[in-house]
Amino acid sequence: MIISTPSQTSPGSDCREAFRAAYENRYTWDPGFSGYSGRCIWQQGDRSVEGRFEVGADLKAKVTGIDDAEVEKAMASQLWEVAIHRVRRSFDQVHGDNTFTAGSTTDEGLEVLIGGKGEGDRYRIKDRVVTMVHRHIHGTVVTIHTGSTTDTGSGYLSRTYTSQYADPSTGEARGGLSRFEDTFVPLENKGPWILEQRVISTDAQGDSPASTQTFRFLDCSSL
Numbered sequence: 001m002i003i004s005t006p007s008q009t010s011p012g013s014d015c016r017e018a019f020r021a022a023y024e025n026r027y028t029w030d031p032g033f034s035g036y037s038g039r040c041i042w043q044q045g046d047r048s049v050e051g052r053f054e055v056g057a058d059l060k061a062k063v064t065g066i067d068d069a070e071v072e073k074a075m076a077s078q079l080w081e082v083a084i085h086r087v088r089r090s091f092d093q094v095h096g097d098n099t100f101t102a103g104s105t106t107d108e109g110l111e112v113l114i115g116g117k118g119e120g121d122r123y124r125i126k127d128r129v130v131t132m133v134h135r136h137i138h139g140t141v142v143t144i145h146t147g148s149t150t151d152t153g154s155g156y157l158s159r160t161y162t163s164q165y166a167d168p169s170t171g172e173a174r175g176g177l178s179r180f181e182d183t184f185v186p187l188e189n190k191g192p193w194i195l196e197q198r199v200i201s202t203d204a205q206g207d208s209p210a211s212t213q214t215f216r217f218l219d220c221s222s223l
Contacts, residue, residue, distance in 0.1 A: 009102045016100040019112050020091045025128040027155030028088040029192045036187055038220035042071050044213050059083040078215050082195045141168045150184050152193050157184050176203035
């Protein structure tokens with residue numbers, strides 16, 4: 001099947017297959033993922049906290065050896081966030097009840113307007129990469145713009161991107177804009193690809209000051 005590229009897709013036309021191609025180009029873990037463990041380090045300014053972590057075959061993350069409950073929770077949250085996006089689910093499982101209509105085309109790619117179950121969501125795609133996500137999740141809207149990617153040879157991973165939460169009714173920002181830089185490496189030099197480092201820089205918003213946090217996952221081995 002020949003899949004229309006964004007430059008060949010006119011506004012208002014169906015672009016399901018172009019979106020499917022980008023969706024299926026995301027890197028996911030092979031079935032039978034056994035989990036892995038290692039050291040974890042959280043850094044902010046001059047402060048550094050170290051512990052141990054484990055991500056099980058069930059994708060649940062367990063962090064030990066960290067006395068600060070907030071840091072422990074943040075570390076586990078990053079591991080879970082990465083793992084849940086590595087789950088391999090078919091396009092029809094996730095998007096079978098959606099429709100896909102082409103919108104405008106910009107330097108960021110073709111706008112994909114979602115109808116059906118995901119009504120109101122929208123994306124942009126370019127060169128089989130999802131470059132923008134605008135989704136309604138649990139009473140809020142999150143908008144993600146991807147700046148660069150890592151090519152694993154078996155799909156892509158977002159490397160640099162921004163994330164902004166907002167009120168779905170007013171569009172007012174909820175929290176500051178966050179900038180992410182992720183470094184992925186193949187576990188034990190042969191895969192699966194796992195997160196080695198994540199740097200999150202968040203802009204000041206209201207009473208919340210600007211901050212930068214670094215999460216590192218080292219000396220990892222399969223379970």
